[in-house]
Amino acid sequence: MTGSAAWQGAGAGGGTSSAPCPDDRPVAGAGQVALTGVDPEADVLADLSHEVLHSLARRDQRRSGELYIRGLLTASGRKTIRNIASHTGVPADAQRLHHFISDSTWHWGPVRAALARHMAALAPPRAWVVHTATLPRTGHGGVGTDHIADPRTGRSRTAQRAVGLWAASERGGYPVDWHLRLSSRWLGDARLREQAAIPAGTVALDALEAGLEMVLDSARTVGAPHRPVLLDARQAPAGRVAALLGDGDFPCLLRISGSQLLTPLTADGRGTGRVITARQLAGGLAPRRFGLVRAPGLWTGHHEVARVPCRAADTPPGPQRRQLLLAQRDVLSPLHTAFWLTDLTDWPTSALVQLAAASARVARDASGPGRRTGLYDFEGRTFAGWHRHVTLASAAHAAALLLHPRERGESRRPASPAGRRLHPKEPR
Numbered sequence: 001m002t003g004s005a006a007w008q009g010a011g012a013g014g015g016t017s018s019a020p021c022p023d024d025r026p027v028a029g030a031g032q033v034a035l036t037g038v039d040p041e042a043d044v045l046a047d048l049s050h051e052v053l054h055s056l057a058r059r060d061q062r063r064s065g066e067l068y069i070r071g072l073l074t075a076s077g078r079k080t081i082r083n084i085a086s087h088t089g090v091p092a093d094a095q096r097l098h099h100f101i102s103d104s105t106w107h108w109g110p111v112r113a114a115l116a117r118h119m120a121a122l123a124p125p126r127a128w129v130v131h132t133a134t135l136p137r138t139g140h141g142g143v144g145t146d147h148i149a150d151p152r153t154g155r156s157r158t159a160q161r162a163v164g165l166w167a168a169s170e171r172g173g174y175p176v177d178w179h180l181r182l183s184s185r186w187l188g189d190a191r192l193r194e195q196a197a198i199p200a201g202t203v204a205l206d207a208l209e210a211g212l213e214m215v216l217d218s219a220r221t222v223g224a225p226h227r228p229v230l231l232d233a234r235q236a237p238a239g240r241v242a243a244l245l246g247d248g249d250f251p252c253l254l255r256i257s258g259s260q261l262l263t264p265l266t267a268d269g270r271g272t273g274r275v276i277t278a279r280q281l282a283g284g285l286a287p288r289r290f291g292l293v294r295a296p297g298l299w300t301g302h303h304e305v306a307r308v309p310c311r312a313a314d315t316p317p318g319p320q321r322r323q324l325l326l327a328q329r330d331v332l333s334p335l336h337t338a339f340w341l342t343d344l345t346d347w348p349t350s351a352l353v354q355l356a357a358a359s360a361r362v363a364r365d366a367s368g369p370g371r372r373t374g375l376y377d378f379e380g381r382t383f384a385g386w387h388r389h390v391t392l393a394s395a396a397h398a399a400a401l402l403l404h405p406r407e408r409g410e411s412r413r414p415a416s417p418a419g420r421r422l423h424p425k426e427p428r
Contacts, residue, residue, distance in 0.1 A: 044402050045070065051118040052395050055110035064100040065111075065392060067093065072374045072396035079374030079393070101388045102380055108391040113221040115391075116167070116176035119398050120222040123174065125167035127355060128219050128250075129362040130211030130231035131175075135160040135376045143196040143383050144180050162390070163207050165214040166362045167222075168230075171405040173362035175375070175394045177218035179210035180386055198383045208236050216248050226250045228344060230359050234260075238341050239312030246321055246343065253326075253342040253355055260339065261313035262325060269322050275313050278339040282306060282327035290329070293353045304329040305349050312341060326352055365401075373397040 049066040056062045071084030081101065085093040136159045137145045144160045161181040166173045186192050187204055205213065211231050219226070229250045233241045234257040245252045258279035264272045276284075290304040308325045326340040326349070340356055347355075366375065373396040378389040 041403050045073070045399050048118060048395065048399050048402070052111055052115045055114055056106050061100065061104065061106055064097060068097055068100065068392045069396045069399065071097075072393055073399060075374075079377040080379065084374075101392075102382055102385040104388070106388070108384075108387045111391050112177050112218065112394070115395055115398060116218065116222050119167065119169075119174055119176070122402060123167070123169035123171040123398075125169055125222065125227050127168045127228045127230055127253075127358050128215055129166045129168050129173065129359055130207070130215065130229070131164050131166050131359070131362050131366055132207045132232075133162050133164060133366060133376070135162060137379075142379060143198070143381055143386055144182050144186060146183050146185060160386075161207075163210040163214070164366070165211065165218055166366070168358040168362055172369070172401050173358075173365040174398045174401050175366075175370075176222075177214045178387065178390050178394070179205065179214060180383070181205065181207070181210065196381060196383050202383075208233065208241070212241070212244060215245070215250060219250070228253055228342075228355060230355070231255070232359075233341070237312075237314040239315035242312060242321075242323065242341065242343060243316050243318070251342075251344050253340055253344065253352065255356075255359070256312075256339045256341045258337070258339055260341070262310040262341075263313050265309040265311060265322065267309070269309070271311065278325055278327070278341075279337070281308055281310065281325060282337060282339070285327075290327075291349065292331075293350050302331050303353065304331060305353060307349055307352075309345070310341075324352075326356070328353065328356065369400055370397055373400055 049062075049069060053062045053065040056065060067088060068084060071087050072079055074087045075083040077083060081098050082094045085097050134148060134150075136157060138158070142160060144162075145158060146161075147156045148159045148161065149156055163179045163181065164175040165177040166175050182198065182202065182204055184204060186196065186198065187202065192198075208231065215229050215231075219229075226249050229245055229252045231241070231252075231254060233254040238254050238256045238260050241254060242252050256278055258277060260278045261275050262278055262281055263275055264281060266272060285306050285308065289308075290306045292302045293305045294302055306327045308327070309322065310325045311320060311323050321343045322345050323341055323343050324345050326342060328338045328340065330336055338356070340352070342352060344352060344355075370376070370393075374393040375390060375397060377393075378386050380386060380389065
């Protein structure tokens with residue numbers, strides 16, 4: 001996934017030019033100062049563009065890529081191509097950028113790999129989070145658009161479905177890879193495939209399959225030690241998922257359903273021979289097995305948390321890692337329990353609870369800053385166009401993260417329903 005083309009200095013977007021040729025004018029556009037050497041924020045964007053776009057073979061492509069990223073950061077409202085191009089002050093740039101996204105030949109894979117490596121040096125991933133997104137659409141022409149039932153309301157709406165691989169860092173979350181989910185309607189209709197230019201060999205993957213594929217492929221390009229993977233395995237055989245990640249040397253923290261079958265382990269790691277659901281296993285614990293742990297982020301407050309040595313009953317044959325069930329109950333909503341399965345058995349409970357909160361933080365970053373940098377705004381009709389847009393929108397999101405790190409002060413809920421002071425302690 002790495003690119004071989006070297007960056008050609010002028011493509012960094014900042015020098016002046018005496019020639020009026022559109023491909024050689026300053027990226028800053030009419031009436032604006034050059035991009036580099038002006039202030040630290042401009043240099044951050046110039047450095048990111050330099051590193052991320054170096055795989056593009058031609059200077060005009062690199063220049064268009066930087067224009068697009070800058071437009072995503074500066075345009076107000078929906079990030080249409082016309083809106084994105086408006087910051088340059090050159091009317092012809094709208095057509096130029098349309099061609100760059102929809103009809104050009106550059107591939108997004110090397111750009112995403114370069115973005116992942118560049119951000120890993122500046123905002124090292126603490127975990128990988130597989131995040132699914134539903135992208136509402138007003139029409140029916142966009143590639144992958146279908147009538148989709150809203151899981152919260154049950155109502156049907158027109159939307160695309162995408163799966164993103166996000167790095168959770170101290171600064172915030174940022175995406176490094178994407179999968180556009182395509183239904184059988186899109187893959188089985190020759191006319192639709194031709195209209196959207198869907199490549200031959202493209203197959204339908206569910207969210208879990210797409211997430212695992214991206215983890216085992218894209219996360220390797222970063223070159224950092226393998227970080228924990230968070231994903232939702234409530235509709236999947238969690239034991240098999242954990243084993244697949246373990247084979248790739250990725251530790252995991254999997255959200256599982258209360259009906260997931262588990263085998264409790266003895267203190268020395270031997271199986272008890274029992275098979276029981278996660279809900280039953282947590283429900284049969286003595287109250288003293290639960291301790292109070294402060295949860296960060298959107299789940300701020302104290303949670304009752306228990307950890308139980310176990311192994312997923314659907315773990316395939318072969319070398320088997322020890323696992324833990326983490327049962328997490330919100331003090332304010334004691335009937336709500338989240339179940340997690342992890343092979344990070346040597347982590348303290350408080351660290352596991354903080355790791356679990358990364359999923360909610362990434363969801364917040366996707367729906368907040370991600371929307372503002374255009375991750376959900378592509379209205380084009382082609383498969384390649386969607387991937388090129390979301391790749392550059394990911395770069396814009398990363399630039400925004402570097403320029404404006406996530407605020408440290410997060411809203412907090414009362415520590416307990418009665419206002420009592422609760423003192424967290426580690427569960428046994």
